[in-house]
Amino acid sequence: MTTVAGADVPLGRLRWHCMRRGLLELDLVLQRFAQRELDGLDAAGRAALDRLLDYDDLELWEIVCGRRECEDARLKGLVALLRAQ
Amino acid sequence: MNVTKRSYDAVIVGAGGAGLRAALQLAEAGLNIAVLSKVFPTRSHTVAAQGGVAASLGNSDEDHWHWHMYDTVKGSDWLGDQDSIEYMCRMAPEVVYELEHFGMPFTRTEDGRIYQRPFGGHMSNFGEKPVRRACAAADRTGHAMLHTLYQRNVRANTRFFVEWMALDLVRGPEGEVLGVTAIEMETGEVSVFQAKATLFATGGSGRMYYASTNAFINTGDGLGMAARAGLPIQDMEFFQFHPTGVYGAGILITEGVRGEGGILRNKDGERFMERYAPNAKDLASRDVVSRAMATEIKEGRGCGPEKDHLLLDLSHLDPDVIIRRLPGIREISIRFAGADPVREPIPVVPTAHYQMGGIPTLYSGRVVAPKNGDPDAVVPGFYAAGECACASVHGGNRLGCNSLLDLLVFGRSAGDSMIEDIGKMPGALPDLPRDAAEGSLARLDRLESQKDGESVHEVQAAMRRTMQEHCGVFRFPEMLAKGVAEIEAVAERVSRTGIGDHSRVFNTARIEALEVENLIEAAKATMMGAANREESRGAQARADFPERDDTNWLKHSLWYREGNRIDYRPVHLKPLTVETVALKKRVY
Ligand SMILES: Cc1cc2nc3c(=O)[nH]c(=O)nc-3n(C[C@H](O)[C@H](O)[C@H](O)COP(=O)(O)OP(=O)(O)OC[C@H]3O[C@@H](n4cnc5c(N)ncnc54)[C@H](O)[C@@H]3O)c2cc1C
Numbered sequence: 001m002t003t004v005a006g007a008d009v010p011l012g013r014l015r016w017h018c019m020r021r022g023l024l025e026l027d028l029v030l031q032r033f034a035q036r037e038l039d040g041l042d043a044a045g046r047a048a049l050d051r052l053l054d055y056d057d058l059e060l061w062e063i064v065c066g067r068r069e070c071e072d073a074r075l076k077g078l079v080a081l082l083r084a085q
Numbered sequence: 086m087n088v089t090k091r092s093y094d095a096v097i098v099g100a101g102g103a104g105l106r107a108a109l110q111l112a113e114a115g116l117n118i119a120v121l122s123k124v125f126p127t128r129s130h131t132v133a134a135q136g137g138v139a140a141s142l143g144n145s146d147e148d149h150w151h152w153h154m155y156d157t158v159k160g161s162d163w164l165g166d167q168d169s170i171e172y173m174c175r176m177a178p179e180v181v182y183e184l185e186h187f188g189m190p191f192t193r194t195e196d197g198r199i200y201q202r203p204f205g206g207h208m209s210n211f212g213e214k215p216v217r218r219a220c221a222a223a224d225r226t227g228h229a230m231l232h233t234l235y236q237r238n239v240r241a242n243t244r245f246f247v248e249w250m251a252l253d254l255v256r257g258p259e260g261e262v263l264g265v266t267a268i269e270m271e272t273g274e275v276s277v278f279q280a281k282a283t284l285f286a287t288g289g290s291g292r293m294y295y296a297s298t299n300a301f302i303n304t305g306d307g308l309g310m311a312a313r314a315g316l317p318i319q320d321m322e323f324f325q326f327h328p329t330g331v332y333g334a335g336i337l338i339t340e341g342v343r344g345e346g347g348i349l350r351n352k353d354g355e356r357f358m359e360r361y362a363p364n365a366k367d368l369a370s371r372d373v374v375s376r377a378m379a380t381e382i383k384e385g386r387g388c389g390p391e392k393d394h395l396l397l398d399l400s401h402l403d404p405d406v407i408i409r410r411l412p413g414i415r416e417i418s419i420r421f422a423g424a425d426p427v428r429e430p431i432p433v434v435p436t437a438h439y440q441m442g443g444i445p446t447l448y449s450g451r452v453v454a455p456k457n458g459d460p461d462a463v464v465p466g467f468y469a470a471g472e473c474a475c476a477s478v479h480g481g482n483r484l485g486c487n488s489l490l491d492l493l494v495f496g497r498s499a500g501d502s503m504i505e506d507i508g509k510m511p512g513a514l515p516d517l518p519r520d521a522a523e524g525s526l527a528r529l530d531r532l533e534s535q536k537d538g539e540s541v542h543e544v545q546a547a548m549r550r551t552m553q554e555h556c557g558v559f560r561f562p563e564m565l566a567k568g569v570a571e572i573e574a575v576a577e578r579v580s581r582t583g584i585g586d587h588s589r590v591f592n593t594a595r596i597e598a599l600e601v602e603n604l605i606e607a608a609k610a611t612m613m614g615a616a617n618r619e620e621s622r623g624a625q626a627r628a629d630f631p632e633r634d635d636t637n638w639l640k641h642s643l644w645y646r647e648g649n650r651i652d653y654r655p656v657h658l659k660p661l662t663v664e665t666v667a668l669k670k671r672v673y
Contacts, residue, residue, distance in 0.1 A: 010271075010591045011591075012270075012588070012590060012591025012592060012593050013271070015593050016248070016270065016591060019301055019593065020123060021124075021300060021301075022124075022127070022128040022129060022131075022302075023132065023133050023300060024133070024297075024299065024300045024301070024334075024335060024336050024337075025336050025417060025421070026300075027301045028336075029420075031301070057127075057132050058132070058225060058228055065416050065420075067412070067416075
């Protein structure tokens, strides 16, 4: 999949990737996350979110649930934020 | 606005199981095709299917396609077209083995064959006893299928247009379909995709209900586009409700939980299923359990301050069983219902799950619309497959695991029909009408310039509440009459939606507004169909007409947007090679 460089990630793209997943459970968690956090993310945060949203849906759900660790160390903070939702 | 024209042999809208299976057929035949999807293909909703895909492989028990056909006709409450059903069940082993050869990671039996599990309604020897027919890749069959088909398409050089939303069908002077208009989300630009053959594989419309197991993407876009283009939508009153969606969130709790011993209880703690299905109890078929739950709620025995849900109790089970065997379910319950099933019951409610109706097609995947007295008149250039289509194999009620099968069989047959029909059209593509994109551009302009527009989220919420209240599991005459008026009022509001964000790039507000314009058409078709059909059959349960009425209602209903009217088509009762499965009462 295409992950563009941090500063270039349009908010709308991130929002779309949060609200149109393959799994309803991810739609619900990520849409709420987007509503609360998206506007406050800086460029690095947006780039990290973009990478996280590129994960396959089943993997991403397991990461959100804490049943799987995310190998990408740069995403730790974001994952913690999501798990705390 | 500038409109770019793009030309292909074929254009496919949708990259879920059905769209990808069709695309593969065309790409491997060397045709020049475009596949459009609102999301990256492997994020299509097919990814959520867990249970399996039905096929009479006979790997674990003796099985036969004819038994599968019988079960499917019976499951459909005889509304399914028996030619399509025979075709699907006969093809099932072939399409499953084909998928195996494409690399699908099926779970294996000890001797290396595809693992099969039992599933509701699938029986051996014409309804005698349950048979293991659902081919599974652990609990991620849809995921495995989607990834396998996607990889295969990449190999075949299929051209994808990801994050493009199709807007409208383009039809020629004779009503033939010449392609679609579409908007690229990243730029906001509109194109016309011109093609000799156009396939819709846009999935379901479950988001029309307040309680839905479907992801947000299921907004019935194919139905909206077909309806606006003057084509009929078939049998939408048949909507399958899954008994156990998490109250307030919708997420599906699999039947397996009741299989492990989960019990449904009302506000008095009573195991009410004992009254409705003394033998099968909590494990009775989906429609029976959903109707029992709706009755409990209707009669005031629901739980919570609104008395609007029931409880799925696991607390009598060994906590170890819950933690070990149902970890995913426990996680969902804690997260979305705030209840740890080790200690507290899970609040559940019958939840809209699957649309049996859709764009009417033949088993070849060709779309039909009655014309000059021919109920099966083909719409040239137009094809549909998957949940958005109505072939009609599910009739009044779908059997579990027959949907993934439907995607494979009819995705492939639609692909073959397209190849055949394109072969008869050598030379250049037919000319597009001058105003090919005008309707879409007018809709976009209206949205941009709407003053004091209605909020998209508010009208969508109103639609979902109306559908839930008036057109749910049980249908009452006064509620339906009110529902018809209310949904028309909501439709009126949908035509006046406005958006605050007018940016071009990735404007999600605009996309959501366009989706609601589609979803409302699917909702109107559902409500009108339910109010019109004066019988109970499959998923249509009318309190005032509790019996199936084959004398007057053994027919498909067709809803037309223009005039909000209903017409009919005969059911195909004659299979391809075997005897008709004769009408009988549907009892299990
Ligand atoms: C939770 C759940 C579990 C299920 N489990 C099973 C099971 O075990 N077995 C079974 O047989 N069935 C199951 N089903 C049903 C089955 O999964 C679906 O019916 C099936 O996957 C639908 O596939 P599809 O290809 O028709 O559509 P989808 O997979 O929904 O794909 C639709 C595609 O169309 C695209 N699209 C839509 N509108 C547009 C537009 N306007 N422009 C461009 N692209 C568009 C989308 O981006 C997507 O790519 C389940 C359903 C749910 C909700």
